[in-house]
Amino acid sequence: MALNDLFTQELKVINMGLESFHDELKSQHVQTVQVAWKPRAGGSQKMLSLLNKLKKVSSSKEKAG
Template sequence: MSEINELFNKQLRIANIGLESFYKDLKAKEIDVIHVNWRPPAGGNKKMIKLLDKLKK
């Protein structure tokens, strides 16, 4: 069975990254959801992000 068909037979457990309102909608329906408290990496400084990416590699 493919991963997608397996998902159709499982309980959906969601990680929400971004708009918190999507998380709140799901939470209100008692869906299993966790909200990632995301922040722009390196304060959104693009030069710094590139440097960090290089370091990770």
């Protein structure tokens, strides 16, 4: 999406984090979805790095396939 295209579109927002920001957007009738965000891999760095490795493997398989 080119930057100036954004200026001609209706703004639609995915909000991740403070719900008050989501509420403010809704109060202005902006279309918005709140993500029920939680730290990936329960915040475990070890688990996160394993997941990232898996992700890389699966994306390279997808490309190869």
